[in-house]
Amino acid sequence: MPDSVLSTHELHKAFGALRASEGISIRLLHGEIHAIIGPNGAGKSTLIAQICGSLRPDSGRVTFLGRDVTALPTEARARMGLARTFQTSALAMDQTVMQNVLLGALGASGRPWRFLSRVARDAGLRDTAEAALLETGLQDLARLRTAELSHGQRRQLEVAVALTQAPRAFVMDEPMAGLGAEGSRHLTGFLDRLRTRAPILLVEHDMDAVFALADRITVLVYGRVIATGSVEDIRADPLVRDAYLGDGA
Numbered sequence: 001m002p003d004s005v006l007s008t009h010e011l012h013k014a015f016g017a018l019r020a021s022e023g024i025s026i027r028l029l030h031g032e033i034h035a036i037i038g039p040n041g042a043g044k045s046t047l048i049a050q051i052c053g054s055l056r057p058d059s060g061r062v063t064f065l066g067r068d069v070t071a072l073p074t075e076a077r078a079r080m081g082l083a084r085t086f087q088t089s090a091l092a093m094d095q096t097v098m099q100n101v102l103l104g105a106l107g108a109s110g111r112p113w114r115f116l117s118r119v120a121r122d123a124g125l126r127d128t129a130e131a132a133l134l135e136t137g138l139q140d141l142a143r144l145r146t147a148e149l150s151h152g153q154r155r156q157l158e159v160a161v162a163l164t165q166a167p168r169a170f171v172m173d174e175p176m177a178g179l180g181a182e183g184s185r186h187l188t189g190f191l192d193r194l195r196t197r198a199p200i201l202l203v204e205h206d207m208d209a210v211f212a213l214a215d216r217i218t219v220l221v222y223g224r225v226i227a228t229g230s231v232e233d234i235r236a237d238p239l240v241r242d243a244y245l246g247d248g249a
């Protein structure tokens with residue numbers, strides 16, 4: 001069995017009588033994009049929250065890089081390299097693209113907070129920031145104010161900030177939300193290239209993006225995993241077609 005970077009083992013979480021996670025076990029493997037799909041209310045956000053540490057499971061475990069992280073807070077998991085993006089934008093809109101990435105690099109360095117003007121003169125932080133901008137193709141936009149970026153470019157910038165923090169796995173919450181068809185296509189190409197950097201657990205409603213990107217797909221319905229498999233397996237699965245995809249998939 002291949003080593004997983006991130007896994008959940010029999011996660012259970014209830015809100016009163018509502019069982020939002022019922023024994024969820026999933027694995028994110030090296031080099032893969034693993035999509036989590038399912039209808040509204042299926043429990044995708046609840047699962048992600050337990051993986052990232054903002055919600056404690058009632059029972060079950062989360063392991064990351066071979067370590068049981070179930071009891072660790074969000075920040076500790078982030079410091080280990082669990083990069084959550086696109087939940088709510090953490091970008092400073094009035095700062096430039098470069099300043100946002102520099103702030104990310106400063107945060108990751110563990111050095112004390114300093115004025116941005118001094119951060120910008122720190123050669124080590126600048127190198128880290130420039131490498132992240134180059135890797136995400138944003139180097140020519142470095143001096144733009146973040147508010148001037150398109151929605152898709154902001155998503156790329158969030159990834160650039162995450163790259164300054166040596167990510168070992170990405171957890172992405174609906175990256176395509178709010179993007180038009182062209183923006184979604186562009187971001188799909190971008191995420192496709194990103195998988196070589198760190199594996200991606202992707203929660204997404206845009207099925208074109210999921211089918212284009214996913215190595216494996218897990219389908220959640222009413223808090224349960226009803227199927228896990230390749231794009232072909234999932235598209236052909238009668239249970240999944242019935243519960244979520246319909247006959248047009």
Ligand SMILES: Nc1ncnc2c1ncn2[C@@H]1O[C@H](COP(=O)(O)OP(=O)(O)OP(=O)(O)O)[C@@H](O)[C@H]1O
Pocket residue numbers: 015018020038039040041042043044045046047
């Ligand atoms: N804090 C909470 N308190 C009570 N019920 C909750 C809470 N969070 C989620 N739920 C319920 O748990 C179920 C799963 O919700 P969740 O948001 O995880 O689904 P989802 O698959 O992410 O949905 P969507 O696709 O609409 O984002 C839903 O019935 C939701 O109403």
